[in-house]
Amino acid sequence: MDCGTALGKILAKADGLLPREEAAELAGHLAGCPACAAEDAALSATGPLLRALTGIRAMEKAPALDAMWTRVRAGIGESREARRRSSWIARWVWIPATVAVAILALLFYPARTDRSPFHPSSFDVAVEDVESDVATVALVDKGEDLPRVIWIIEDAKS
Amino acid sequence: MPSPDPRGRPGAPALFFLLLLALLAAGPSEAADTVTVDVGAVYASNEGTSIDPALGTIQGKLRSMFNYTSYRMLDRKRRPLSVGETGEFELPDRRSMRATVLPARGDKVRLSIRISDGPRNLLTTTLGLRRGGMVLVGGPPHQAGVLILIISAE
Numbered sequence: 068m069d070c071g072t073a074l075g076k077i078l079a080k081a082d083g084l085l086p087r088e089e090a091a092e093l094a095g096h097l098a099g100c101p102a103c104a105a106e107d108a109a110l111s112a113t114g115p116l117l118r119a120l121t122g123i124r125a126m127e128k129a130p131a132l133d134a135m136w137t138r139v140r141a142g143i144g145e146s147r148e149a150r151r152r153s154s155w156i157a158r159w160v161w162i163p164a165t166v167a168v169a170i171l172a173l174l175f176y177p178a179r180t181d182r183s184p185f186h187p188s189s190f191d192v193a194v195e196d197v198e199s200d201v202a203t204v205a206l207v208d209k210g211e212d213l214p215r216v217i218w219i220i221e222d223a224k225s
Numbered sequence: 226m227p228s229p230d231p232r233g234r235p236g237a238p239a240l241f242f243l244l245l246l247a248l249l250a251a252g253p254s255e256a257a258d259t260v261t262v263d264v265g266a267v268y269a270s271n272e273g274t275s276i277d278p279a280l281g282t283i284q285g286k287l288r289s290m291f292n293y294t295s296y297r298m299l300d301r302k303r304r305p306l307s308v309g310e311t312g313e314f315e316l317p318d319r320r321s322m323r324a325t326v327l328p329a330r331g332d333k334v335r336l337s338i339r340i341s342d343g344p345r346n347l348l349t350t351t352l353g354l355r356r357g358g359m360v361l362v363g364g365p366p367h368q369a370g371v372l373i374l375i376i377s378a379e
Binding site for chain 1: 286357361375
């Protein structure tokens, strides 16, 4: 085994990925190569240090993470409460809405009939008397299906 | 704890529309001794061939009774009047109409009508008609045609 191959296996060993039979072969090379043995020793010492450092950082962040989860749980609770309140409003808001629409209908319904087209139910009209000071007046009756007409013929006009 | 149904009450819209229908079906309430006098002023002429849709079912009646080609509603006024009460209706060209409700029996309505053109009395008449009945008063010149008043009482 040359030193280049040994270095790759040293790195794999430090990562815990080196198979057992290759580890024995590497150990044989390290026994006869001081340079590779020194590299192996350095990398073997660095791994535990990095793991320890990661653990320390996680312990440092733990209170912040706990606080964040507390806030998340509180937010979820507030959201549920708000949804419960809004659903209660949605259940009962139709009552004032109905009253408001009823008032509007009462206010505007009579006005609407002012604009409705003419739909007479009867043309039965009795003309009891007719007179004019300045015009000739004619009564026109073309049958029960048609309205009676009082026609004003203004003298020298119509 | 079960959460409330966010969809609200399923019967609420149905109740709402029932109430609205009841209101619309009832319509405006009027006392039995009150007569609503409805006066529409129509300009009839031979200018164009348009018929105002506001004339409703009497469009055909007007066309079969008169020889004009165009009918346009100029104004329309409704006034509830009690027996003995007089209502004044302004008409085009500074004319005016006064209607007085006279006592009548059953579903009959009696109206005393007076149409004036300034100080001139164009027409004085007394009409007896059923509630919902209609009579036409026409002839006064207006622009290139004539005015036809549609008078009804409800």
